[in-house]
Amino acid sequence: DLFDYTRYDRNKVKIKKEILDLNLFVPQLVDEFYPSFMDHQLECRTDFYEGALNIEGNGELLARAISNLISNAIKFSHKDTVVMVHVKVQDITNENATGEGNGKEVLVTVSDKGCGIKKEDQGKLLNEATHFTTFGTNSEEGSGLGLLLCKDFVSKNHGRLWFTSEEGVGSNFNFTIPIK
Numbered sequence: 001d002l003f004d005y006t007r008y009d010r011n012k013v014k015i016k017k018e019i020l021d022l023n024l025f026v027p028q029l030v031d032e033f034y035p036s037f038m039d040h041q042l043e044c045r046t047d048f049y050e051g052a053l054n055i056e057g058n059g060e061l062l063a064r065a066i067s068n069l070i071s072n073a074i075k076f077s078h079k080d081t082v083v084m085v086h087v088k089v090q091d092i093t094n095e096n097a098t099g100e101g102n103g104k105e106v107l108v109t110v111s112d113k114g115c116g117i118k119k120e121d122q123g124k125l126l127n128e129a130t131h132f133t134t135f136g137t138n139s140e141e142g143s144g145l146g147l148l149l150c151k152d153f154v155s156k157n158h159g160r161l162w163f164t165s166e167e168g169v170g171s172n173f174n175f176t177i178p179i180k
Helices: 002-009 022-032 034-039 059-075 119-125 146-155
Strands: 018-021 043-048 054-057 082-091 104-112 160-166 170-178
Touching: 018 022, 018 059, 022 034, 022 043, 022 059, 022 082, 022 104, 034 043, 034 059, 054 059, 054 170, 059 082, 059 104, 059 146, 059 170, 119 160, 146 160, 146 170
Parallel strands: 043 082
Antiparallel strands: 018 054, 082 104, 104 170, 160 170
């Protein structure tokens, strides 16, 4: 994570964009995690937009962001609960407009029913000035850089990332990418 963060943050890697159909792309990523879902005794449910969902973006960066969100959902979920991966289309609101796309955006949400994030720690989570990490439900350790990478990788694709969380209930991590 540290290597990738430094490499992409310093723009040492030219970001190549391609047309990606997220309705093909995201399910393939989810499928890669089925052994982890089984190992952690979790159910994964998906809800995908019907039809093609083309965006212009960098597949490597978006795959890394989505994979990290799914991995975190697994890490912080209690066994015998559900991780949900949801992909839908919505209108871009004025306050979220980036000038990219056609007025529509794809919203990707990864939700868990895990330990959630304490209110006092939520402001630290996506803040580059604050190094924040915590242990997963099975005492897994993290670097504290994964979500910063997600935020950066989504931003490099003209998107935005945010979350909602309630301690003891779970978390929803969301990001949007403009549709071309």
